[in-house]
Amino acid sequence: MPADGVGAAPSGAAPSPAADQVARLADKYFIKTKETVGRFGDTRVTYAVFMRRPVICTPRLAVGWLEEMARARGVEFDIRLTHPEGAWVGAGEPLMMLSGPLYHLVDLETIYLQKLGPACVAAYNAYQMCVDLPNVDFMAMDARHCAGAEMADMMAYAASVGSAAARRDVGARGFVGNANDATAHHFGRERGMGTMPHALIGYAGSTVRAAEMYHEAFPDEAMTVLVDYFGQEVTDSLAVCRRFPEMAAEGRLAFRLDTHGGRYLEGLDLNSSYAVLDRHAQRSIRGYRTDTELRHLVGTGVSAAAIWHLRERLDEAGFGAARIVASSGFNPGKCKAMAIAEVPVDVIGTGSYLPETWTETYATSDIVSYGGKPSVKVGREFLLRYLDH
Template identity: 30%
Template structure:
């Protein structure tokens, strides 16, 4: 990062020119984005500035520059408005010109996750949101994305890496792979899983392996009894659960639909398993969760995956003052923000 390996070349070229010309302008850099959003990535951006700002020495060494900078910022998890200044960096531009790609990139990525998670948390009205997109993206993003989801209100994450920044652990359900490993017998897989982990985890079991979620949910509940925390409905968007085959024609039956949730809930209640929760997953986003909640569908928690990675939340940084004098690109004038806090 200090060398500029991860930076857009024009920023490293900028540093080269300033150092070559021994030109050390004291600038105010202003950072903003254009959405109503939830701020993420601030702690990472500050760490990049703290560890990687500075000047290269003639002997190949490095002289840190953080102590020569004045940085003010909002906090991770803050709700932000379009065009609101979220960070300012004041100091010798040559000390941090090469870092713009990096701090804007982490702000963009983590804010996207935080905004999307906050949207589904609000839609769920206080019901738990389980953050499940790890398998849909590069493993390297897990730690920071997990933190961004956590500060935005996600209750659980699926990997230890995602939970590492607050000392948590990944959580999950009895997966299809384990069920397949026991010959497609969901009950057998669930029993062995509970035998191993019931004292550590809230046991939740996927019940769509045979595309008969009502029957499988009852079998699992009967077998595990009080060890079962919940069942997870995850019917593919191209499939119709067996319990709905005789009702097709009155609604769109594919995937996890309200009618399927109601059937599972009533069956569990009628069999004396009223304490077993229902987790719904598979293609859920804020809009779909809101529809379920407005319809009173008896879901206890939502597992959300790919929708939390979609969209964009780009940031821009502009020099708005040079050596104490306003100097900004037209349309990008300085916008002071009294909400900013000094960072040391």
Template identity: 25%
Template sequence: MKKEIELKMRGEIKRLTNKTFKFDERVREGWFSAVYFLKTKAIAEKYKRDELVTMQFFQKTHAVLCGTDEVIALIKTFAANPEELEIHSLEDGNKIEPFETVLTITGPYQNFGFLEGIIDGIFARRTSVATNVYNVVKAARKSGIQKPVIFMGDRDDHFTQQAGDGYAAYIGGSKAQATHAMHEWWGKKGIGTMPHALIQLFNGDLVAATRAYQETFPEDDLMALVDYNNDVITDSLKVARVFKDELKGVRIDTSNSMVDQFFCRNPEVMGSFDPRGVNPALIFALRDALDLEGFQHVKILASGGFTAERIEEYESQQVPVDMYGVGSSLLKIHIGFTGDNVKINGEHEAKSGRRYRPNPRLEYIEHE
């Protein structure tokens, strides 16, 4: 809770408004709702128009909640007579317990019930990403300092998800993200240096590619991607010797199917570890090589297949990584939400095993 309170004190977590979101208008027609919800809506309109239903939403793990503002905007945009609905909600960034109620809606079923599955889906995706990022950020401060985590999930899912995923990553604690779209809901711009494609354009000459980058973007911190030739120590030293203090960092993104040339030249360092891809032995050797030539200021960014568990291992071994780039593991959707009707006309009425779970932390949502 401490981080959540600190963020709120600094005003960094704010309610988003309806204007933030770009919903597909077909939501109104039920295009994205399960058909049985649409049939129930038709029956409710015919037989139960005056019944007031209370629906509550929950999930089953410890998590960082995200999606509340998006859900509220969805309801206000597509529910019939939304001003007549009573909505209570937690906030984006709240830490939540298993089975804790995060949202309740009270009103005629036919006015909002068809949105149930869409609401579940919004909460599931946003909360999963926010929780994944939170766990990675938490792992990256195990050594006592908060190391930056760059959200690099642009290639791991459909591009239309970037704005919401970027916001969820921000709620989880990552403020450095790969695309402008990822920053859309919270007002920043994407960051990035060079991809392998840039080095390829210069026929594998990392120094030439880095010089071109510096001349084109002189205001950026200069960071070189050093695994193109599968020899990260040789190429890191090449750029460091040319750019000296101007070089701020190097990024390693060695493929998990490759063994860096360092191990081929130094077979005696091989042990029981897997030498493929980015690994602690390679990073230790790179740090030593840079420091030996006086380039202690050059930071190391590691990317490629990182998860919270892997970062925890690196931090426990004090592997000299200064920044982590993380992508696909942050987009795993593993938290499912459930919407239940638990009251009718203020009285308990729910399927077996479910009941109304009041939550004093819920905030009443005013209608504009």
């Protein structure tokens, strides 16, 4: 049984892939090893499952699937987590020790590693983002960047684990929801969150008209209005506030900046971006910054200066309670730059906690014991010490 209360997927969820699909999806050498073991006799083995970079332990999907496979095969696997869910795990340090009959474990490796590695790295990234901006609500908007529904479920789960760890460690607000219904349960919700895409603005013909249409369709909801479609982020934000002053005053009106990197937000250029930060966050531009940090601070798109600029203009017009939502490329590095500039952002919508370097997500599983006798390939002897833990 897994340690620390980590269990299978939510009740009612079918294991994916099903037991009868394993032979088709597993690496062929595992299938041939299974056939060989079946011919020459089974033995009990112990695997050490680890990664080559620091991660956040995010094992529930892998563990849940292993438990389903054990039930389907009428055997028992001893799954011992070396760290609880949400804990930091160092490079090369096992996340779990997995014991059972070699015949029933060997062909499962391909799939449980797929369910483990990417989730652990995504959780690590989500954790870093939430720690750097502890007073910001995050929204997981990764689904359309995922390679199918299974990956989307894995990434939403990862965001929830990283977020919970940041909440535990620094009191961060973290990820409060996501963009679709299918994975909302990972955030304690029944439904996804979101209001309008660019398509609705284009359909309506103006930002104000899109807001009116949305409000008529969903009169009881707070409203987040996307304001970059026409390149008039400030003008359109103020126009919507004037159209819905009560909602603005009640803090039920927000503006989402999603300006692409090919231009500056309305009213800004490089010099004025520096001036904005000089007024509000001098420390962010007075020290040495890398080119990437400078792009996040004073460059095109949704920069720190852009967020500060919109906040200035809303406040000057008397709409201090209107909120700001930022999206567009908010990965750990960009969030760190935003923290340096102390940006007045209320919500960040991001799918960029998804691993950027996919090779970092590769989990590895090595057998370290055959029939109770320690044995591992040369160079991995360091794993043997975990047999006694």
